[in-house]
Amino acid sequence: MIKNLSVFSFFAGSGLLDLGFEDNGYNIVFVNEFSKAFLDAYKFVRDKNNYEHPKYGYSNDSIEDYLSGDGKNILLKQQIKKEKKLDNLTGFIGGPPCPDFSIGGKNRGRNGDNGKLTGTYFSLICDLEPDFFVFENVKGLWRTKKHRGFFEEMKKNVSEKQYITTEQLVNSIEFGVPQDRDRIILFGIKKRLLKSKNDMSGFDWDKFKTYKKDEVFNLNWPIKNKFQEIIPFPENIIKELTVSYWFSKNEVENHYNTDDQFMPRAGLAKFESIDEGDVSKKSYKRLHRYRYSPTAAYGNNEVHIHPTEPRRLNVAEVLAIQSLPKYFSLPEGMTLTQKFKTVGNGVPYLLAKGVSGSILSFLENFVLGDAL
16 A cells, blocks of 8 residues: 655756645655755745645755765665655656757757756656656657657656656646646656556546646637727636636735736836737737636746736736645745746646646556555
C-alpha cells in the first residue's frame, strides 16, 4: 500500500505547480528554484497560509549542481533513499524554463541556455531514479520538428533507465482555467512498480477535465466591442471560463496585489483606442470581459490590457487568470517585473491540480502496493 507520495520539486518558481499537487495530497518534501525572489515568494505563500515547509528545505542552487557526485548530489540521494525506506513513493516534478522551445520565444532549442536545463532535468532523473516523474513544457518542444527529436531523445534516455511514459498536449481551458494555454505534460514511472509491466493504458488524462477544448472554442464567444461599451452577457457561452467571472470570484479589487501594476507609458489615448477583445497584435491585447484570456505571457513586450479600464492588468487579475485561489498572493519585496514573470511562467493551478489528480488515480489503481 502507498503510504505517502513524496515530491521533490525543481524549477518550482513561486509554487503554482506544487500547489496543484499538494492540494491533491502529495507531500512536497524538497523545493529547488534558482531565482531567490521566486523562492522567497514561495516561502511567503506558505507562511501566509499556514502551509508546512518542505521536510528537506529549500534550495537556491542551480539544478546542475545536483548532477555532480559531490555533497549536494549525495545528500539528495540519501533523502530519496530515506523516503523509500518509509514506503513512500518518491517523485520529481518540474517545468524547466521554456523560451528556447517557444514558437514566440528565442527558439534556440536544446543548445540555448534555458534549453540545456531540460536536458539537465532528465539527466538528474536518470541519475537519482525517483519512482516517478512529471515534466511540463511548451507545446513547441512537442510539436515543432526542430525540437521534437530532442524530446524523443529524452524519452529514450529515461526508457533505458526502465521508465515507461505517457504524454499529452493539454490545454488549460479543459481544466476550467480562463485561458487558452497549451502545455505538453510527460509522466514517467518505473516499470517494476506497475501491476502490469509496460502497460500505461490505464492512465486517464481526461479524468479530471471539466471541458472539451474543441467544444469550448466552437462556442459563440464575443469577439470585439468598442472600449467601455455596455454589453449584455452573451447567451450560450460558459460563464466560468470568462475573465469577468474570475475577477469576481477572486475579489481582485480587494486582493493583496490589486495595486501592483505598471503605469502606462504609451499614454491614455493608446489604452482607450483598442477595442475590447482585440488580441490580434503581439502586444497591447485588450481582454474581453466575457471571454477567456489568451496565454498569460507577460514577457517579450506583451502587454495585456484590462477589458473595461484604460490600464494594464494588475497582479491580482493575472493570478485570477492563472486560476489560483484568491488567498494566493505575492510579497511586497518583489519587483513588478518579477511578479508578472513568476505568475506568467507558472503552470495554471487548476491544470496542475487536474493532471496531478489523474496521476494520483493511476498510482492508486495500477501500482503494486508491495513493490517499493
